[in-house]
Amino acid sequence: MNKETFLSELKRSLGRMPEGEKKDVLYDYEEHFRMGTAEGKTEEQVAASLGNPRLIGKSYAIDSLLEDHKEGGQVTAGSVVRAVFASISLTFFNLIFILGPFLGLVGVMIGLWATAISLPIAGVGAVLGPVAALIIPQWVSLGGISVFFWIFGGIGVAALGVLAVIGMYFLSRLFLKATAAYVMLNARIVTRRR
């Protein structure tokens, strides 16, 4: 790989970093190539000892993302997912220790959301049940249970459901933040940081 290929691959893998910062990053490698070749090494030799430009680029991308996180920047579902996938491509270790738990927890979150959303729907259904039984008695049966039970029970279930949805909203945000923190821990697993 020559200098040009190395730099363009590195630039590509820096992803969404602002242009100015990209230039800054690339400058270090241009200088490195300049000095290496001045010492009599070929561009290919310098590139080989630098390592894989795509992996190098990923570690900048992760750093800049974690920085946003630390500065209290916007943690969005998209940015967390991107961080997860950026970490994955770094090592196989991360494939097992991030992707597995992450997908498992995503599954749990989807399940909890489905439950939370189904509650208000069930509640509204229960309230509408007696009305439906009046209009189309041949299709709807109250099963011998009092109309009041259907209506008040339905209101109760619907209210519970609204609370559950609100709770899930906060739980989801917590989950995203925790994931971002976990990725950070994983990226710095050895050095203990406060």
Add this chain to the structure above:
Amino acid sequence: MNIQFKKGVLELCVLVVLCRKDYYGYELVQAISKNIDIAEGTVYPLLRRLTKEGYFKTYIQESATGPARKYYQITEKGKEYQKELLEDWTRFISGVNNLIGKEEVA
């Protein structure tokens, strides 16, 4: 060796080396890669992060032989951090050595 482990150790190495004098990027990378087997390109992301965290400062200096060089200089905050990491490392290593020693006896 485990990549994550190496990364943590690399951070300590960079801090220790820069405690001695100011280095420009290429020189620093050579000083480290002469002793440890690493992909040289991994040092720059580390330098950038530690600079952003306020452990290093950078300045550009003209050189007699070629184009200007970007130098890295450790800050007071960096020196303190280096001391902490070094203590952690020393404790860790002596613990590991202790365990290895015991293993051989057992």
